Amino acid sequence: VHINNVNEMDYESFIEVFGNVIEHCSLCAAAVWRYRPFKDVRQVHEEICKFVDELPEAGREGILRSHPDLAGRLAGLGLLTDESKREQAAAGLGHLTPEEIARIQEMNAQYRKQFGFPFVICARQNKKEAILEGLKTRIKNSPQAELAKGIAEVKKICYLRLLDIVEHEGIESRL
Amino acid sequence: VHINNVNEMDYESFIEVFGNVIEHCSLCAAAVWRYRPFKDVRQVHEEICKFVDELPEAGREGILRSHPDLAGRLAGLGLLTDESKREQAAAGLGHLTPEEIARIQEMNAQYRKQFGFPFVICARQNKKEAILEGLKTRIKNSPQAELAKGIAEVKKICYLRLLDIVEHEGIESRL
Numbered sequence: 001v002h003i004n005n006v007n008e009m010d011y012e013s014f015i016e017v018f019g020n021v022i023e024h025c026s027l028c029a030a031a032v033w034r035y036r037p038f039k040d041v042r043q044v045h046e047e048i049c050k051f052v053d054e055l056p057e058a059g060r061e062g063i064l065r066s067h068p069d070l071a072g073r074l075a076g077l078g079l080l081t082d083e084s085k086r087e088q089a090a091a092g093l094g095h096l097t098p099e100e101i102a103r104i105q106e107m108n109a110q111y112r113k114q115f116g117f118p119f120v121i122c123a124r125q126n127k128k129e130a131i132l133e134g135l136k137t138r139i140k141n142s143p144q145a146e147l148a149k150g151i152a153e154v155k156k157i158c159y160l161r162l163l164d165i166v167e168h169e170g171i172e173s174r175l
Numbered sequence: 176v177h178i179n180n181v182n183e184m185d186y187e188s189f190i191e192v193f194g195n196v197i198e199h200c201s202l203c204a205a206a207v208w209r210y211r212p213f214k215d216v217r218q219v220h221e222e223i224c225k226f227v228d229e230l231p232e233a234g235r236e237g238i239l240r241s242h243p244d245l246a247g248r249l250a251g252l253g254l255l256t257d258e259s260k261r262e263q264a265a266a267g268l269g270h271l272t273p274e275e276i277a278r279i280q281e282m283n284a285q286y287r288k289q290f291g292f293p294f295v296i297c298a299r300q301n302k303k304e305a306i307l308e309g310l311k312t313r314i315k316n317s318p319q320a321e322l323a324k325g326i327a328e329v330k331k332i333c334y335l336r337l338l339d340i341v342e343h344e345g346i347e348s349r350l
Contacts, residue, residue: 056226065208
């Protein structure tokens with residue numbers, strides 16, 4: 001849709017369209033509704049990022065926790081959101097060997113145990129090798145560093161989801 | 176469930192059970208997960224309230240916006256969450272005359288236009304007369320006062336929803 005149409009949406013339509021640009025956190029879209037009219041898709045993204053940055057730390061952790069494991073239980077059961085399903089497929093996670101799935105799930109479990117939130121990475125900008133590598137190296141980081149890194153990935157995921165929704169001729173598709 | 180069982184829940188179960196204690200804002204439950212083990216249901220409520228109070232103002236507005244209108248379009252279409260359905264019924268909103276429905280919807284629309292968020296009141300503690308009266312008087316308040324009032328009602332709604340879920344012998348059921 002064109003940004004002008006976004007600005008004309010009523011609240012319910014806005015949430016229907018943008019409610020999942022931050023996975024399972026429609027409160028983020030609900031919060032930035034006050035900033036309409038938006039100049040362009042970048043401004044929508046900027047307001048969401050600003051809101052996320054101003055959350056108490058527990059809220060940023062909550063955002064990470066709202067994300068599914070990559071190649072995890074929900075993926076196996078076909079219970080991912082449409083957005084996550086597409087993104088995990090784009091990373092090649094739909095074609096893993098049983099051994100690779102077991103390896104990722106084991107590392108995800110370790111990561112989650114260590115940090116209290118799941119490993120989050122922008123799957124559309126990382127193929128499965130990069131994801132495995134990320135799990136291996138990021139698990140050595142401090143909790144603070146991983147909270148910041150995970151949230152940075154959430155913002156990239158959000159931007160790509162926004163570009164899927166809003167027309168963006170002339171706007172950088174890479175952050 | 177007993178609070179001990181709550182403390183033993185894995186994250187997915189916790190969100191399934193508590194995700195809607197703040198209407199459509201599972202981020203609130205996701206955020207307070209870090210405070211386990213909880214002593215009792217009151218502590219769950221206190222942590223959620225603290226999280227809500229620490230949100231940027233846009234976030235508190237977003238919480239109000241995530242609530243449905245009383246006797247509104249979604250109620251008419253049967254599209255409310257189970258919790259809202261029960262609460263609106265408890266207030267007697269299931270037995271309104273067409274004239275009463277029209278009156279409430281008109282006042283809801285005025286309120287929403289004036290404040291940018293819907294009129295929120297704890298329906299289980301207010302019968303339809305009190306709700307109509309509330310709409311009439313609260314619409315005269317300042318936006319700041321109504322944001323605060325609406326959030327105070329959200330906290331009451333949340334507490335009653337928590338009491339529906341968690342065993343609470345010996346704990347005040349009124350805030």
